[in-house]
Amino acid sequence: MLHIHFGNNYVVAAAEESVSKEDWLGKTDPSSYSNPEDFLATQLHIKWEVDFENKILSGVLSYEFDIINKEATYLILDTRDIEINKIASNGKGLLYKLGEKNKIFGTPLKIEIPNESRNEKALTIEIEYKTDPNCSALAWMEPHQTSGNKPFLFSQNQPIHGRSMYPCQDTPSVKTAFTAEIIVPKELVALTSAVPSQDAPKEAGDKRVYKFEQKIPIPSYLMCIAVGDLQSKKIGSHSTIYAEQEIIEKAVADFSDVEQLIEIAEKLFGKYEWEVYNLLFLPRAYPMSGMEHPCISFFSQELITGNKGGIDVLAHELAHSWFGNLVTNRDWNHFWMNEGFTRFADRKILGRTYGEEYRQLESIFGWSVLKYEAENLRNEPELAKLVVDKVVDPDRCLNGIPYEKGSAFLYYLEQTVGGASVFEPFLREYIKKYRHQSIESHQFKEELISHFAPEILRNVDWEIWLHSPGMPPVTNNYSRTLLDPITKLVKRWKEWVPEDRTEVPFKKEDLDGLRNIQLKQFVQELFNVGDLGLEKLKKIEEIYGMHERTRNIADIRARWFQLCGKVRWLETVPLMFEYVNAEGRFGALKRVYRELYEWEEIREAAIKNFNENKKYKMFVTVKVISKVLRLEL
Ligand SMILES: [Zn+2]
16 A cells, blocks of 8 residues: 655555456446445435544534335445444444445445334434545645635545545435535635525534535535635626635636526526526635536636636536536446536537637637547547446546547537537437436437437447547538638748748737637647747747736646647746646646656656645645656555
């Protein structure tokens, strides 16, 4: 067992491990020990107390389970580094035992269910427990890691870290309604994936108690907690923004379009069901761009750019309110059912907001991401498939394939059946039929085939699209109207011979009038043409000021630094280190660290830099980057 340093604590980190299909952990889900086929959680009441000093979340859970199989003698829940104090049913103590710990999947908790309880209609279970300071779902930020001077707690459960936050049936196939009470230090604000109670939080000594209710059943990966010194501002009939005082006004200015996006999304996908759509901005160590917790999307504060540069991520997390949060992937092997649909849907929302050409260019951008990921995963073909057929570590499914191959597939299907005018009504029906359920790829396929005439779909090669690694069997045709000026400019750069020493045929104004998405694509196209050479890249920086420009466009800065790395531009290395040390999002970090690793002279310094700074990163980020840097965990 190996340990890595994480904050003031040590965590047991997961190693690479793949098991064959027969080795599903449980009968229902490849990566969950739980047995919802016997006992199905339907209702949960949570009481959490947050202890910043000891970095512990202590909880009392009151579960209600439907008894599906009266013969079953054990209820099995997923846990990971959880300390159980007591388990009871209607006040009567129950026998339980924790199984052996698996590095990736955690520890099954087996609770013996007495005969008399199994004959009831429902089973009530109370669990008193504590998380471990090394809990893989929770990040305990020190005040210096936040914008203000108070500590901050946030969670990231997806895909299988919910089990380290609370004992649960940690599978997206189980959805449970819940209520919650969260007790925090008086000066802090608590949030979770539910509608905040209308009553003001109750004061109790130096503590404050917040209450929530989620009437729509949700899976464990969508459960969350965030506690910090938060201000709030209502910005629309559905939405309140939560952020630390230092950034809230900027967040409000950048994300004020949310109500308009909700309106557009409702027209596309049907009614917004979750009552509120609140937004929370997190400290820079937050490992994702965004996360779609119901009622409260989490966002990296990197998305606050001053020019609405984070709107694509906003559209994405909002679109999850239908795809993922209402219609959910049954297990992580079908992750594209969440992310591919949502990426396709967020581009629909953006297309309705900024015009169809915008969606077309976003799709072209996505195709580049798909190529890049397919190339990176060429030695791990299982992960480069839309449907993963083996049992893998679900953390490894967090790559571009489910997003971009999934979205490209849906775009292709939309074209095949006759375009948006017939595909969008189908999507609305699909959501209506499968909302509040968790489904697999074949159910979508059958739904589509039964909706449209089979001959329309006869040329769709489902087998290759769903089960083959790498690039899709069909290349989508996207409109190039917004792309053309970019490719022309990049072509000129490519063909320019600096040695000619004639006047440099480029000027700052080349980029004038380009939209954010086009600037994003400009960097992507520079990336796509391969090695431009150091001299040209320096010239590009000199003329366009890319170091500065890329600051304001979410997700493009990492690509710019990749380019700097590719041409071995030594002077940019300190900037790259500064960037990777401040950035928490593993997607962006992966790109830059991959480039630094490829650069032999810099490799050692990059590894040293990572080792020195990983204590400020969250579990999943450390895990992903360690893999990129070929570090043992
Ligand atoms: Zn997503």
